[in-house]
Amino acid sequence: MKEVTVKDKFYTAIDIGSGNTIAIIGRVGSEGELKIIGVGGTVTRGLNKGLVDDVAELKETVRLALESAQQYTGRTVLDGAYVGVTGQCVSSMNVMNLALQSSESEIMTAARIKNMVESSYPAEDQDNEILHVIPIGFTLDSYNRTRNPLGLHAKTVEVESHVVKMESVALKNLLKSVFANKMNVNGAVFQGLAASEAVITGDEREMGCVLLDIGDSTTDIVIFKEGSPWYSTVIPIGSQMITRDLAAVLNIPFSVAEEIKIKHGHCMPSMVNATEEIIVPGFQGANKKVVLTRDVAVPIHSRMTEWLRLVTQGVASSGLRAMPNGGLIVTGGGSNLPGLEALIKDNLEIPVRLAFPHGIKGLPTQLQKPEYSVAVGLLLWAVKHQGQKQNYSQDNIFSQIKNILSGKERMAV
Ligand SMILES: Nc1ncnc2c1ncn2[C@@H]1O[C@H](COP(=O)(O)OP(=O)(O)OP(=O)(O)O)[C@@H](O)[C@H]1O
Ligand SMILES: [Mg+2]
Structure with a gap:
């Protein structure tokens, strides 16, 4: 077992x-080597489509997950967590801002680029918190478009950024479940x-691609263009809809329908054995x-065809005229459904x-499943943005968020 040194850093993803x-x-x-030292999971209670519907149940859910992850670590890790958020209360936009206008040409140093990106943050919005401002391109002197202006000279610079925001109340309600477990939120x-x-691979980002994370009650969509996230949205349909359909069609409880979906579900009727039978328990x-x-x-085929129509509509509403060449990359627990790729x-x-x-060094095989993509990605995100904390705190979350977002947590350039 490796000895823990003072230089080791701990990260928690929820x-x-x-x-x-x-x-x-x-x-x-x-x-710089990443080692997973604790994994815990539990069925969620108190959350639907990214919105909290029972604070106490969600607090208990987070407690159980944290407790089971910590039992392997031999120590309590309370440095603050990176928390994944989703739901229709998340939206995105791309903003273009004139960040430099000078009569003399100026050199683009790392510090200047950082300042320019920070100055491109959108104006305050009372109802939403800004989660991310990700620079996606710089236009120098109106004609030189670059993703990395470091070392170049220019008199004017425009910055285009991808901004992801979330309704403040929904975020506040969700983070309560973490604070209530005496855990800070770093991001x-x-x-x-x-x-x-x-x-997503580097090549897929460069070619342009669409990430779909099919969860239980939501599908997250992120479109990548020229190496950067360009559009983020959420549609309120996940794999739970299939379970509900099966419960109604077969007149069985939800839990039995879920079992049938997992054991026998397929979304291509033409691909299953035409004579294979399933015994459905009486109710x-x-x-x-x-x-x-x-x-x-x-x-299942009908529901997933409708899901795909909504996904296509979601992608089209970004303004993208055609699906990008890197194609669709589908993950999340719902992507385990056999026949999905064929459909x-x-x-x-x-x-x-x-x-x-x-392909992530040191990642246990247990986590190499689509339902772990978000949790593993959160940890990678935490490591990538180490030192940049939003420092959400339980007391006066809003003023904290506003102060910190005006300078600290943003994407590094
Ligand atoms: N083999 C399978 N076939 C069909 N569906 C599956 C299979 N395995 C898991 N699922 C479904 O995946 C869903 C859970 O996926 P996941 O854990 O990614 O969702 P979640 O993150 O909890 O939800 P959300 O992202 O919507 O908040 C459940 O609806 C589950 O039934
Ligand atoms: Mg999910």
Whole structure:
């Protein structure tokens, strides 16, 4: 076992999903190596579509996840967590700002670039908190477009940034469940961007691609263009809709429908054995019944076709005229559904890849599943942005957030 040194840094990630809450604790040693030292998870209670509907239950959910992650670490890690957030209360926009106007040409130093990016933050908005301001391009002297102006000279500089924000009240309600467990919050990260950290390759970002994280009650969408996130949105449909459909069609409780979905679900009726049968337990005195796997696949196919239509609509509403060449990268627990890749390929003529955290040094195989993309991505995000804390605190969260966002937590350039 490696000895812990004072230079080791600890990071805690909490993915509070509508279906499952996962906490991961990681340690980065003096040589930069990441080691996962604790993983905990539990079924989420008190959250639906990213919105808190029961504060006490959600607090208990976070407690259970943190406690089970910490039991492996041999120490209490209370340095502050990076928390994933999602829901229709998350939105994005791209802003273009004139950041420098000078009569003499000026050299772009790292400090000047940082100042320019900071000056491009959007004006305060009473109802929303800004989660991220990510620089996506610089235009020098009206014609020289670059992603990295370091060392160049220019008289004028415009900065284009991708801004992700979240309704203040929804964020405040969610973070309460973390504070109530005596844990600070170092960063609130849009779950779509967190998942991207864990599953999207550099080439896919450069070619342009669409990340889809299908969770229990939401699907996060992030479009990448020319290497940067360019559009972020959330649609309020996840894999839970399938379970609800099966419960209604087969007249069975939700929990039984969930089991049937996981064990026998498929979204392509044409791909399942036409004669294979499933025994469905009886409910409220009714006899058990036998249904064909294909009959279970039919409503799933309808629901997922509708889901894909909404995803396509979500992508189109970004203003993008065609799907990017890097294609769709699909992750999240809902992407475990057999036949999903075939269904997408049947409807869209673009590359599709089912993705999970992979190729990350030291990542246990246990975490190499699509339902861990957000939690693992949050940890990678934390390591990448180390030292930059939003420092959300339980007391007067709003003034804290405003102060800190006016200078500290933003993307590094
Ligand atoms: N093999 C499977 N087939 C179909 N669905 C599956 C399978 N495995 C998991 N799921 C579904 O994935 C969903 C959970 O995924 P995930 O943990 O990514 O969601 P979440 O993060 O809790 O929710 P959200 O992101 O919407 O807040 C559940 O609805 C679950 O039924
Ligand atoms: Mg999720």
